[in-house]
Amino acid sequence: MIELKGITKEYLSGIISKHKKTVVSDVSFSIKKGETLGIVGESGCGKTTLGRIALRLTEPTLGEIWFDGVEITALSKSSMRKMRPRMQIIFQDPDTALDPRMTIRDSIAEPFKIWERSGRHETNEKVLEMLDIVGLQPDLISRYPFELSGGQKQRVALARALALDPEFIVADEPTSALDLSVQAQVLSLFQGIREKKGITLLFISHDLQVIRNMADCIAVMKEGVILEIQRTSDLFASPGHPYTRQLIDAEIEGEAWFGKGI
């Protein structure tokens, strides 16, 4: 479904003498249709940049991106725009992802309006349908983001991402701002919808346990490089890289209390 080949991203800084900083270095992976690839790594490892590159929201310095048999890195702006509704992103912080001056209705209706998928009455119905899918009460429709809790806002962001029936979604730490029980709610909801619609997912997180629950395959990233990619169960059974081992050990140590006698 989606394939990245030899993706490298460099940033130049400095006015007189240019410093080159490589954020993502020669990354290749592919995700099969309907599968989830998790990317795990510490902050600053380049995982967010990689997620944006996969949707061509950030241009890679080198490398190719293939989406459903098309090389999207070679597409012109207007043909790329035509591909946009098929791919979506859910951001880390629901507070900055939603426009504070737009009602929930307007936020969810915006993709329909931009793509002229429906008339006004239809739009309203579609917004209500989307709210229902993500488990929100219809009376939230005329509220503003500040009136909603973190979990509700992330559900709205999810509804907006799902509005145009995308085939591919990048979720960048979608629940790191949420509480334990709300995180469980949002993730199990998301997982259910994803399975039903057969959406291909790139799931980015620093929480190995969360990724373990969400992903078929896991890529471990550090300092812009993918250290290894394995099926989820294989990664936990036999991590190939010492850094993965370190992550899993820290996780096990942190969870040692868990499951004793429950």
Add this chain to the structure above:
Amino acid sequence: MQLLEITGLQVSFIKDREIIHVIDSVNLTLEAHESCALVGESGCGKTVLGMAVMRLLPSNAQIEGSIRYRETNLLELNSHDMLQILGKEIGMIPQNSAMVLNPVMTIGRQITESLVLHEGISSKTADEKAIYLLKRMDIPDPHYALSQYPHEFSGGMRERILIAIVLACEPTLIIADEPTAGLDILVRKQTIELLMEHSRDKTFLLITHDLGTAHELCSRIVVMYAGEIVESGNTREVLSMPMHPYTQGLLTSHPSAGLHPIPGMSPNPGSFPEGCRFYTRCSSVQDLCTKEHPSLKETGKMRKVRCLRYD
């Protein structure tokens, strides 16, 4: 010896002429050298409780009950006397290191501020102490760090700088509000280890929603839901045999348990349901739960739970 004794604490906020109860009849005692975790989800009142102890709540907050530190009721102190206690006797590691540090003040000034104020030492001696503290917090090149600004450090380092600021005057009681939120697993591990090392001879109140951190740092745990304590006891016992349906739900929500959520949402302050505040989300709800508000009952040694099933 009891160091901190909170009795019948009730906190309400006045908003648009309406009174909203945020914390209801909370009793909590901390023995000297004890470490206690206060857990619950956002909006349950745990941060407000910490702020109430520090007397840092805004002016529209109404506080009833008493907060006794040693022999003094903190709620009766004037602001001058309270200042003598803040930082010196009770230190707080506040939430969100990025927001709390002053962006236009060097790290050195921020650490030595309380030292100069409380200990009355020269700024040169204070600088030396600051370097020592930063070294203990594993900040590289502490000498140079004194002249740096918060934005030059990573999130994990900022959290450790905050810990250094709080440790500067060696307070007896430390209140830490979500010290590990937003940190990566390896950085989180390092932060917990540092806290563990330096809170050993202190009394420690940890406010968090991270059950793992609570388990690692605290011998006792207090679970809050909708403004009141619903369960408390020895951390290991509570986490291995949770009694309250809410505590049980928190544990099954954990990624290690496969993310099985509690249905519904926690009620907003001001619209807590009659009867048990958890009944709308509870899987073992009975008729009586909708009418009778359960009290916090002792069920064993140190163990308390607020649920009609254990009456």
